[in-house]
Structures are given as C-alpha cells and as structure tokens.
Amino acid sequence: MRKLSNKINWIKPTNEKFDYTNFSKQKRSIVFAQLCFIGAISALIQGAYDLRDGLPVVMAIDVFIAAILFLGFYLNYKGKSHFAKLLIFISINISLFLFAAIVPKGAGIYFLFFPLIIFYFVSYGYEQRIYAFSFTFLSLILNGILLITDFQPLGSINLHPSSLSTSFMINILLSFILMSLGILFTINLNHIGEQLLIKKHAETETLTKEVQHKNQSLEKTNKELDRFVYSTSHDLKSPLASILGLLNLAKLEKDPVSKSIAQYLDMMEERVNNLSGFINDILDYSRNARKEIELSNVNISELVNEVFLTNRFLINADKIDLNAQIEINEVLLLDKTRVFRVLHNLISNAIKYSDLTKNKPCVTVSAKIEHNKLVIVVRDNGIGIADEHKDKVFEMFFRGTEMADGSGLGLYIAQEMVLKMDGAMEFESKIYEGSIFTVKIPLAKKVA
Numbered sequence: 001m002r003k004l005s006n007k008i009n010w011i012k013p014t015n016e017k018f019d020y021t022n023f024s025k026q027k028r029s030i031v032f033a034q035l036c037f038i039g040a041i042s043a044l045i046q047g048a049y050d051l052r053d054g055l056p057v058v059m060a061i062d063v064f065i066a067a068i069l070f071l072g073f074y075l076n077y078k079g080k081s082h083f084a085k086l087l088i089f090i091s092i093n094i095s096l097f098l099f100a101a102i103v104p105k106g107a108g109i110y111f112l113f114f115p116l117i118i119f120y121f122v123s124y125g126y127e128q129r130i131y132a133f134s135f136t137f138l139s140l141i142l143n144g145i146l147l148i149t150d151f152q153p154l155g156s157i158n159l160h161p162s163s164l165s166t167s168f169m170i171n172i173l174l175s176f177i178l179m180s181l182g183i184l185f186t187i188n189l190n191h192i193g194e195q196l197l198i199k200k201h202a203e204t205e206t207l208t209k210e211v212q213h214k215n216q217s218l219e220k221t222n223k224e225l226d227r228f229v230y231s232t233s234h235d236l237k238s239p240l241a242s243i244l245g246l247l248n249l250a251k252l253e254k255d256p257v258s259k260s261i262a263q264y265l266d267m268m269e270e271r272v273n274n275l276s277g278f279i280n281d282i283l284d285y286s287r288n289a290r291k292e293i294e295l296s297n298v299n300i301s302e303l304v305n306e307v308f309l310t311n312r313f314l315i316n317a318d319k320i321d322l323n324a325q326i327e328i329n330e331v332l333l334l335d336k337t338r339v340f341r342v343l344h345n346l347i348s349n350a351i352k353y354s355d356l357t358k359n360k361p362c363v364t365v366s367a368k369i370e371h372n373k374l375v376i377v378v379r380d381n382g383i384g385i386a387d388e389h390k391d392k393v394f395e396m397f398f399r400g401t402e403m404a405d406g407s408g409l410g411l412y413i414a415q416e417m418v419l420k421m422d423g424a425m426e427f428e429s430k431i432y433e434g435s436i437f438t439v440k441i442p443l444a445k446k447v448a
C-alpha cells in the first residue's frame, strides 16, 4: 500500500481523493510524452549517422520524424494529447513505411511496427480503444504491403550485407525492448488498479461491518427507549387514576368545603386530566411504533358515532353541532384502533379549536370510498390555522395556540398512524374561517 501511495503521490501530490481513471490517464500521457522525447532524440542521432554514411534521403526522413515527435511532445504538454496522438501515430506510420520501403527488407525495419502497436494500446486507454484498434489495422496493412509487395516510392538504397545483418539484429532487439517496456507499463498499471480495488474492497467491508454494528446497537437502544417510555407511561396511569378518584371523593364530601378549596379541587382535576391525556398520547405513539397492523371488520358509521361520544365531555362540545355524512354501507377491513385514534384526534381538535363567536359552530365528518381508498374528511368552521403555522402542525410537540390544552402530539400521532396504514393526510385551512382535514387509507379488501 505504501508503494501504491508513493506512486499516487508522485503523479498527484495533492490531498485530493485518489482517482484511478485520472491517474491512469495521466500515466498514459506521461509515457506518451516520454516516448515522443526519446524517439525524437533517437531519430536525430540516427539522422547524424545517415548523413555521415551519405544517405541524405534517409536523413531527411529521420529529421522529419524528430520534428513530428517534438511537435507531438509539445502538443501533449499543452493538454492537446488526443490531437498529439493522432498526429504522431499517423506520421510515424507513414515515415516508418517510407523508411522500410527504401531500406532492403533484410534490415528488418518492419519489426518496429510491432512495438508501435503495443504503444497504441498503452497510449489509448480502454475508453479510447477504438483508436488503438484502428491504428493497429493501419500498421498491419502497411506492414503487409511492405512484406508482400516491392513498393518503393522513394527509390531504394543498397546496404552492405554485414551492415544489413547488424541492422536486422538492432531492429529485432529494439522492437523486443520497446514491446517489453510497453507490456511492462500495462502490467504495472493493472497491478496498481488491482491493489486499489483490493484496498477499496477491504475498506467497504470494514465500513459495512461498522454500519451493521451501529445499526444493531441503535435498534437495541431504540427498543429499550420504547420499552422505557411505554412502561413509564403505563405505570404513571394508575396513580393518576387514583388521584382522579380521590379528587372525585373529595368533591362528594358532605361537609361543606370552602369555595376556594372547591375551586382548587376543580383546577387539580383539570391538570390531572391534562396529564392523563398527555400520557395517553405517549402511549398511543409508542403502541403505534411497536404494534403491527391489525385488520378487523369496521362499520364506519358506528366508529364515527363512538368518537363523537368519547368527545362529548370536551369543554364546549355541547355548543357545537356534530354531523356525520357517511356514504358507506358496507363493513370495511381496517385497523380499527388506529382509524379510531386518527378520527378521535381530528374531531377533538375540531371541537377544541372551534369558534364560538360564529353563528353555528359545527364539525362535519364525511366518509366515502374512492379508488379503493377510505376517504374521511373532518371539516370545521373553527378558528383556522395561520399560514405561518401550516407547515409545522404535523411536527412533534407543536402547538399553534394556547386556546386549548394539548400536548402538541395529536396531529403528529395521527399522521404517524395514517402513514403506518400506508395512507396519507392533508389539510386546508383559512384563519378565522375553518379547517378541512382529509385522510385517505387504502383498503385491503372488502368484506361482505
């Protein structure tokens, strides 16, 4: 890994995250530049020898190759590596072809086409392999022409048999060395890629294990917390019920109690009722989170009436006109407890936040089936919800008004329950005019 990071630092001395694609692109570009430079210098040296040997045409080709290679190096340096590669590979193919055509076949110049083919693949990565294949095709065609025909557009030169065999040996050796270097580069690049993959895989495995472990402990903590909330709330219920009982007893006492004590008793009863409501809300929340859906046959008309009855003791409930418009005659398969609780929270809110200054304060509950969904609408002409509160009413513990006592949990729990039943809840409201809450719950199947 240290070796890998050294290589990475050599090419990318920044703290950025290592990017293999970028890295291999840069590596290819660097190798291409090195090839151009070394090739250009070699061509110039070769040109000097050819001049000395009295071969001006060959020397001209050498100088031309050197110039093209320097240009390629410069273009690559300027970031125009694609253009540089096209220029270099086309020119080198032409030059090598002409060169090999002038010199007798025995010199083995055509061998140099093979390392060239390797360098196409070194210079063009996987994504640009089409160029590598196209150039390979070009080189093979040119090589074929050289070997099969006697094509000599620039004439021919004669070499002494001894220098012919030396040239042959040098060209074979050079081709072999260049091919080996090209293959070595590709192997090296692959090796770095593999090491990187192994490292990434190990990192991912460690991360997955860590996440799994954290998830398990989170789940455990969540369950413990749930159990704690549930059992604490549950345990608080019975002493509260006893206090309520004792308060009632105290109120029934025959001995006359002073007016202020009677008032205190009423206040205590109210506070205890509030606390009891709050604990019931928490228990509802906890039950909803823990309990799975339990389907049973539900008669919506009866259910709405039941909710009306449980709310009849709310303050001012007697001054409000409660209506039900149920357009469902059949029995539906629903999670009764949850639907009851949702309706209860919506209807009790409609009563709590009613506007008694209105001519006819009323709450209307309508229910129908639409697209295999139970659609319940709770409409009131109460105080309405201010625009600035509209996106907060479903939040936990949000209370928009002090007008009535509440935990700020009612709508949150109703929403959670609706979501648990795969349903949706929305509302419209206009301040001082009233609110309309709509609940849609998908129906599992109808029961006759």
Ligand code: ADP
Binding pocket: 345, 349, 350, 353, 380, 382, 383, 384, 385, 393, 398, 399, 400, 401, 405, 406, 407, 408, 409, 410, 411, 412, 435
């Ligand atoms: P709570 O009623 O316990 O305060 P809820 O979660 O049930 O909590 O409601 C949050 C807030 O949304 C209420 O405090 C109230 O401001 C507003 N609200 C809910 N229902 C109505 C309604 N029908 N009409 C007017 N305001 C409402």
